[in-house]
Amino acid sequence: MSTLTIPNPISTFVPSVFLDAPPWDHAGLPGWFAASQLSAWKSFIGLAMPGRKDENWRFANVAGLQFDTFKRGAAASVPDFTGLEKVAARVVTRNDGVVSQQASAISGLEVLTLREALAKYPAELERHLATPDTGLGGTKFAALHQAQLRDAVVVKVSEKTEVADPVEIVHWLSGENASAFPRTIILAGTRSKVTVVEHHLSAGGDAGLNCGAAQIFTERGAQVSYVHLNRLNAASKSLHFSTLRCEREAAVRYAQFNLGGGYVRSEALSQVAGEGSRSDMLSVSLASADQEIDQRTRQDHLSPRGFSDLLYKNVLFNRGKTIFAGLIRVDQGAQFTDAYQKCRNLLLSDDCEANSMPGLEINADQVKCSHGSTSGRLNEEEVFYFQARGIQRQAAEHMISLGFTQEVVSRIGQDAVEALVFSAIEARFAELKG
Amino acid sequence: MNATLDALELDAATLSAVDIDRTAGDFSYPENHTYDAGFGLSEATIDYICDVKNDPSWVREFRKKALKVFNEKPMPTNWATSDLENIDFQKIRYYLSSGATPKRSWDDVPEDVKRTFERLGIPEQERKFLAGVEAQFDSEAAYSNIQKAVSDQGVIFVNSTEGLKEHEEIFRPWFGKVIPTGDNKFSALNSAVFSGGSFIYVPKGVKVKHPLQAYFRINSENFGQFERTLIIVDEGAEVMYMEGCTAPKFETSTLHSAVVELVAMKGAKIQYVTVQNWSANVFNLVTKRGIAHEDAEVRWIDCNIGSRLTMKYPGVIMKGRRARGEVISIALANNGQHQDTGAKMIHAADETTSNIVSKSISIGKGRSTYRGQVHIPKHLKGCKNNTECDALLINSSSRTDTYPAITVRGNQHACQHEASVSQVSAEQIFYMQQRGLSEAEAMSLSVNGFVNDLVREFPMEYSVELKRLIDLEMEGSVG
Numbered sequence: 001m002s003t004l005t006i007p008n009p010i011s012t013f014v015p016s017v018f019l020d021a022p023p024w025d026h027a028g029l030p031g032w033f034a035a036s037q038l039s040a041w042k043s044f045i046g047l048a049m050p051g052r053k054d055e056n057w058r059f060a061n062v063a064g065l066q067f068d069t070f071k072r073g074a075a076a077s078v079p080d081f082t083g084l085e086k087v088a089a090r091v092v093t094r095n096d097g098v099v100s101q102q103a104s105a106i107s108g109l110e111v112l113t114l115r116e117a118l119a120k121y122p123a124e125l126e127r128h129l130a131t132p133d134t135g136l137g138g139t140k141f142a143a144l145h146q147a148q149l150r151d152a153v154v155v156k157v158s159e160k161t162e163v164a165d166p167v168e169i170v171h172w173l174s175g176e177n178a179s180a181f182p183r184t185i186i187l188a189g190t191r192s193k194v195t196v197v198e199h200h201l202s203a204g205g206d207a208g209l210n211c212g213a214a215q216i217f218t219e220r221g222a223q224v225s226y227v228h229l230n231r232l233n234a235a236s237k238s239l240h241f242s243t244l245r246c247e248r249e250a251a252v253r254y255a256q257f258n259l260g261g262g263y264v265r266s267e268a269l270s271q272v273a274g275e276g277s278r279s280d281m282l283s284v285s286l287a288s289a290d291q292e293i294d295q296r297t298r299q300d301h302l303s304p305r306g307f308s309d310l311l312y313k314n315v316l317f318n319r320g321k322t323i324f325a326g327l328i329r330v331d332q333g334a335q336f337t338d339a340y341q342k343c344r345n346l347l348l349s350d351d352c353e354a355n356s357m358p359g360l361e362i363n364a365d366q367v368k369c370s371h372g373s374t375s376g377r378l379n380e381e382e383v384f385y386f387q388a389r390g391i392q393r394q395a396a397e398h399m400i401s402l403g404f405t406q407e408v409v410s411r412i413g414q415d416a417v418e419a420l421v422f423s424a425i426e427a428r429f430a431e432l433k434g
Numbered sequence: 435m436n437a438t439l440d441a442l443e444l445d446a447a448t449l450s451a452v453d454i455d456r457t458a459g460d461f462s463y464p465e466n467h468t469y470d471a472g473f474g475l476s477e478a479t480i481d482y483i484c485d486v487k488n489d490p491s492w493v494r495e496f497r498k499k500a501l502k503v504f505n506e507k508p509m510p511t512n513w514a515t516s517d518l519e520n521i522d523f524q525k526i527r528y529y530l531s532s533g534a535t536p537k538r539s540w541d542d543v544p545e546d547v548k549r550t551f552e553r554l555g556i557p558e559q560e561r562k563f564l565a566g567v568e569a570q571f572d573s574e575a576a577y578s579n580i581q582k583a584v585s586d587q588g589v590i591f592v593n594s595t596e597g598l599k600e601h602e603e604i605f606r607p608w609f610g611k612v613i614p615t616g617d618n619k620f621s622a623l624n625s626a627v628f629s630g631g632s633f634i635y636v637p638k639g640v641k642v643k644h645p646l647q648a649y650f651r652i653n654s655e656n657f658g659q660f661e662r663t664l665i666i667v668d669e670g671a672e673v674m675y676m677e678g679c680t681a682p683k684f685e686t687s688t689l690h691s692a693v694v695e696l697v698a699m700k701g702a703k704i705q706y707v708t709v710q711n712w713s714a715n716v717f718n719l720v721t722k723r724g725i726a727h728e729d730a731e732v733r734w735i736d737c738n739i740g741s742r743l744t745m746k747y748p749g750v751i752m753k754g755r756r757a758r759g760e761v762i763s764i765a766l767a768n769n770g771q772h773q774d775t776g777a778k779m780i781h782a783a784d785e786t787t788s789n790i791v792s793k794s795i796s797i798g799k800g801r802s803t804y805r806g807q808v809h810i811p812k813h814l815k816g817c818k819n820n821t822e823c824d825a826l827l828i829n830s831s832s833r834t835d836t837y838p839a840i841t842v843r844g845n846q847h848a849c850q851h852e853a854s855v856s857q858v859s860a861e862q863i864f865y866m867q868q869r870g871l872s873e874a875e876a877m878s879l880s881v882n883g884f885v886n887d888l889v890r891e892f893p894m895e896y897s898v899e900l901k902r903l904i905d906l907e908m909e910g911s912v913g
Contacts, residue, residue, distance in 0.1 A: 055513050059841065316845075335830070347845035351812065354843075360836035362855050365827040370854035375842035 029118060032126055040131050041147035047140040056137025059323045059355040060294050064237070064263040065141075070179040070209040078172040078203045084416055088165040088194075094172040094203070095180050096150040108161030109194070110154075117154035117185075125154075128185060132213035132241040134269035136296040136325075141265075142241045145181050145211045152183035155196055157222075159189040166195040166227075166417055173210050173236060174203035182212040188222035188250070195225040197417055200232055202260070207235035210261075214242045218250035220274070225253040227417055229424060232261040234289060240266045246306070248274030255412055256295075257421055258285035259428040264293045272299065272306035272337075281310040282412070284405045284425060287320030287352070288432050297326040299341065301334040310341040313408050315401055316352035317432050327359040328371065334364050341371035346378070346404050348397075398433060402426065467572070471529035473656070477501065480626060483529045487595055487629065492606075500615045500625030507619040515772060517743050521717055526658040526689055528627045529573045536568070536575035536593055543577050566591045566646040570661060572653055573629040580646075588637040589673075591646055594662045597633025604635050608666055612695035612723050612751070621721040624660045624693040631661030631692065636671040636702075645674040645707070645893060650690075652681035652716070658689040665695070667702040676707040676893065680740075683713045687742060690716055696724030698732050700754065705733045709896055711903065712740035714770055720746045723778070726786075728754030735891050736763040738773050739903055747805060749778030752786035759788040762891050764900075767800030767832075768907055776805035776838075777821075781847075785816040792823045793885050796832035797907060806838040808849060815846040823853040826884050828877070828908075858884075878908045 026034040049065065050057040078094050089104035089111040104111050110120075118125050131146040133139050153169050171182040186196055200210055210232060216224050232238055238261040244252045258264050270279040285293045299308040314322040324343040345354035358371040378400055386396030405425055412418045471482045480501055484494045509518050537543045566580035568591070575593040585591070590601060597605045615625040632648050652659050667673050681688055690712065698704050704724060712718055718741040724732035734748035750759025761777035779788035794802035804823045825834040836853045858880040866876035882889075882901055889897045 053512060058839065332831070345842065347842065347847075350844045350846065352843065352845065353812075353841065356838075356840045356851070358836070358838060358851065358853070360825075360834065360853060360855060362825070362827065362834045365830045365832060365857055367827070367855060367857070370852070371836070372853070373838070373840055373849075373851040375840065375847065375849040377845040377848070 028115070030122060030126070033118065033129065036130065037147050037149065040143040044140055044143040044147055047143065049140070050137060054137065056296065056325075058325070058357065060265070061263075061292055064292060067209050067237070069207070070177050072179060078174050081170055081199070081201065083168050083170060083199060084166055084197060084420055086165045086416065087168045088163045090168045090170070091153050092170040092172070093151070093182065094174050095178050096182065098151065099172070104167075106161070106163055108158040108192070109163050109167070110156045111167055112154040112156065114149075114152040114154065117152070117156070121156065124187060128187070128215060128217055132183075132215055132243055134241050134243060134267040134298065136267040136269065136298060138239065138241060138265065138267050141211060141239050142213065145183070145213050145239075145241065148179075148181045148211070149183055150181065152185055154185045154187065155194065156187045157189055157192040157194045160191050161189065162193040163195070166197045166414065169196065169198045171198070171200050171210070171212070172203050173201070173208035173232060176206040177208065178206065179209040179211070182210070184214040186214070186216045186224055186226065188216070188218045188224045190219040191221040193223040195227070195414055195417065197227045197420070198229065200228075200230045200238065202233035202236055205233055205235060208232065208237075210236060210238045212240050214240070216242075216244045216252055216254070218245060218247045218252060220247055221249040222247070223251045225412065225414065226255070227412060227421065228256040229421065230256070230258045230261055230264065231424065234260065234262045234291065236261055237263040238265070242266070242268040244268070244270040244279060246270070246272050246274060246277035246279050249276045250274060251278040251280075253280040253282070253413070255282040255408070257283065257424065258293050259424055261293075262291055264291070266294070267296045269298045270300065270308060272301045272308050273303060275303045276305045277303070278306070279308040280411065281308070281312075282408050283312040284408045285312075285314045285322060286317070286425070286428050286432065287314060287322050288317040290319050292321045292323070294323040295325070299326070299328045299339055301328070301330045301337045301339060304334055305336045306334060307338045308340070311408055311411070312343045313405060314343070314345045314354060315404065316345060316347050316349065316354055318349050319351045320349070321353045323355045324373075325357040325359070326371070327361060328369055329361045330364050330367050330369065332363045335366040337364065337367040337369065339367070339369045343373045345375040346401060347375060348378070348401065394433070398429065402429060467530045467654075468532045469529065471527060473527055474524040475501070475526070475528055475627070479528050483627060483629065486529065486531070490599065493598060496610070497626050500622050503616050504619060504622035504626055507616070507622060509619060514745060515743065515774065517772065520687070521689060525656060527654065527656055528658055528660070529629060530654055530657055531572060531574040531629070536578040568593060568632050568648045570630045570648065570650045572651075572657060572659065575630055584642060587640045589640060589642060590633065590635040592633050594628065594631040594633050594664065597664065601633065601635065604666060605633060605664065608695065608697050609664060612697065612725050613693050613721050617721060620691045620719045621693050624662060624691050624721070627658070628660045628662035628693065630659070631663040632665070632675075633663070634665040634673065634675065636667045636673045638668040639670045641672040642674070645676050647676045647678070650677060650679045652688055652690065655684040656686055656688070658691065661692045663692065663694040665704060665706075666697045667699060667704050669699045670701045672703040674705040674707065674893075676709075676896070679710050679712055681713045681716055684715060687715045687717060690718045690720070692720045694720070694722040696732055698724060698726045698730035700727050701729045702727070703731045705735065707735045707892060707896065708737060709900065710738045710740060710744065714740065714742050716741045718744040718746065722746065723749040723751065724759070725751045725753050726757035726759055729756050730754060731758040731760070733760040734762070734777075736761065736775065737892070737900060738763070738765045738775055739907065741771065741773075743772045743774065745774045747776040747778050749780065750788065751780045751782055752788065753782050755783050755785055757783060757786045759786075761790045761792070762888055763792045764885050764888050765792070765794040765802050766904065766907055767794070767796045767802040769798040769800060772801045772803070774803040774805060778807045779809070779819055781810045781814060781817040781819070784814050787818045789819070790821040791888060793826070793888055794824075794834060795826045795828065795881055795884070796834050797828045799831045799833075801833040801835070803835040804837065804853070808838070808840045808851075810842045810844075810847050810849065812843040814844065817847040819849045821851040824884070825853070825855045826881065827855065827857055828881075874909065878905050881908055
C-alpha cells in the first residue's frame, strides 16, 4: 500500500487545508500503520465536536477548537536554540521534519525516527503506535494527531542501561498557520533509566497548531523522567496527549510546564499498572492575557501496592484562565494503593479565572487517597515580611510567586534540567511582569 | 469474631435499652384513598390534581408549563448514574389522598394514618420539644399543627396548598424563584405535580425557639411523592426546620422528588435538618436551595441513610454582603445503595463565606459519591470557601467517589478543598479488641467517631437516633 485515499468530510469541522495536502507517502511502511492512520482519520471526521455540556470539556471554551486555517506549510528557517549543555542525544525538528540530530553514543540507548523504528522494531511499534487516546475527552483530536502523524521520536533504552544525561528533543513550529504533530515514544527496558526533555517552540510570532503526543512504556523496574516544556507563542494552539504506563516496580515521572501558547489543552493518563509501581505527575502553568490552559489528568490504579502523586500549580495573571480536572481511580483489587493529588492556584489579578475539579473514584478498600485544591492570592504577611526587610512590594511578589513554582521544579530530580526549567519560568515571569 | 454471637451475649435488658427497632418504618396499612390520579403522567393527570386541590388558575398554568419542560429535558445521565433510566415515569402514581385538608387535632386524623405516625413517634415528639408539626401521608398533609404561642408571634406554618391559597401575597413572589422550573428534570417534574410540603413564614425579628418539624411518609406502592417546601424568614428572624422521611419496603421502586426553597432575608438565619431513612427501593431525587441576603445565614444539615439512589446537592446562593452558607452532610451507603450527595455554593456578593463538610461511609457493596460546586465570580472581594470531604470504606467491595468543581475568578478570594479516603485502621481495631470490645463493636465505635463532630450539629434527639442507626447499619458488616 503506497497511498491512501482520504474520505470526504462528513462533518462541517474539518481543517480543509489538510485535505489539500497530497496523500502522504506510505512507501516502505507496514500496512498496519497505513490502516491505522486511515481509520484514525475516519474517526476524526466521524466524531462529534466536544460540546459545552460534555463533562470532559466542562468550563472549557470549545470555540477555541477551530483549526480551519492551519495547514502543512513549508517551514521557514528556525533560530538557534540553546538547551541543555550535556545531552545523551538530541533531535531538532521543524514542522515534523528533522532538522538536525545528534545521535546517541551510549550503547543501549537508541533515538530513532519513525521510519528507523518501524524497520528495526516492527513488533514493538505495532503494539505501541496506536492512537494516543487518554479517554479524557480529546479522542477526536488524538485521532487527528494519529492520522496526521509524519514522524516520531522513538527513545529506546535497553535492559539495565542507565542513561545519565537527558535526551533532548526540540520541536519548532515555523511559518504562518503552520501545523505540527510531534510524537514521542519512550520504550524503557527492564531496570533501565532515562530522562527525556522535550521543547515546543514557535519560530516567530505566527499562529500555529501543535497537536502532539507522548507515550511512555516501561518494563519491570524501569525509571523514566519526561519533561515537557511548552513555550509556544501566544497566537498558537497546543493540544497534547500523554499516556504513561508504569509496569511492575517501574517509576515514571511526568512534568509539564506550560509557559506559552494561547489555547492549551493537555490530557495525561497515568496507568499504575504493575504491583509496586510509582507515578509522579507534576506541572506548572503560567496563564496570562487571554490564555486558556486546560489540563485533564487521570491516575488509574490497576494493581495493588501502587503509588501515585500529582502536583499541579497554576499562576494566573491578567485575564488568564486555567482548568484542572483530575481523577484518581482505584480499580477493584488495587488494594494498598497510595494516591495523592493536589492542585494549587495562585491568582495574581482581578480578572483571572481558576477552575479545579479534583476527583476520586475508589473501588477498593485498604487504600490511602486524598486530594486537595486551593485557590488564593499571595499571602500578605509574607509580602510584609519582605517589605520589612527593605524589599519592594513588586520584587517581593515576584520572589514569592517564583518560590511557589519552585516546589514543583525541585521534584524533577536532575540539577541541569531543573536549572533549565527554572530559568524558563523566570524568563516568562519577567515577560509577564514587564 | 462473630458480631451476632456477641450481640447475643448481652442480656435482654441491655439489648432493649441500646437497640432501636430497625423495622420501625417498615409497615404499611391498606390503601384507602378517595382521590387517585392513576398511573402515568399527562396533561390529564395535572388537570386531575388541580381539580382535586382546587388550584387557582395560575398554578394550573404553572404546572402545565413545567410538564412541558419535564418532557423536553433529557435525563442527566451524561454525568449522573445510569440507574436513573430504571425509573419508569408511566408506572408511577402521581397523586393519592383522602382529602386535601389536614387535620388540626390529632383526634381527627384517620385511624390508620394516626397509627402510622404514632408508631413513628410523631405526637410524642411534638409534645416534647417541637413548636409545630406537619405530617404528610402520600400526597397530602394528614396533620398540621403549630403551638399557639408560636402562631401568636405571626409565624405561619401550613402545607404548601394552603400557603399558596391563603397567603398568596407572601407565597407567590418567592415560589419557583430560588429553584426555577427548568433548573433540572426533577425540579420540573415536581413543579408539574407538586402536592404537600410546608410553607413557613417567620415575621421580622421573630426567633422561633423550638424546631418546626415535618414528617414525610410514603404508604402506597408505585407512588411518587412530590412535596414542595418554601420557607421565608424575614429580616433578623430565625428558624430551625427538621424533616424526616420513611417508607415501607415494597417490591417495586418508589419515587420521591421534592423541591425545597429557602429565603433568608437580611440578617435571618435558617437551619434545615434532614434525616432521610427511606427504604432501599426509593429513588430520592431532591432539589434544595436557599438564598441568603445580607448578613443572613443558611445552613443545611443533611443525613442520608436510606434509599436506593439519593441525588441531593443542597445549595446556597449568597446574594447579600457577608452572607453565609453551610452544608454539613453525612451519608451512609449500604448494599444496593448509592448516596450521590454534595453541595452547591454560589457566591454572588462581597465577603460571603461558605463551608462544606461532608462525610460518607460505604459498607458492603454500597457506593457514596460527593459532587460539589463552588463558584466565585468576578469583581467580588473577600469571598471564602472551605470544603472538606472524607470518605470511609468498610469492605473491599465498597465504593466511593468525589467530584468537586471549583471556579474562582479574581485574586480577592480564598478557596480550599480537601478530600480523603481512608479505612478504619487494623491497629485501631486491634487496640479496642485488646480492651475487650468485639470486632463489630470496635468498628461501630470507629465509625461513630468518624462522624462524631458532625453528629453533634444535629439536635440532641436526632443525634442519638443517628448514632443508633449507624450502629445498626454497621451490624454484620465485619467478622
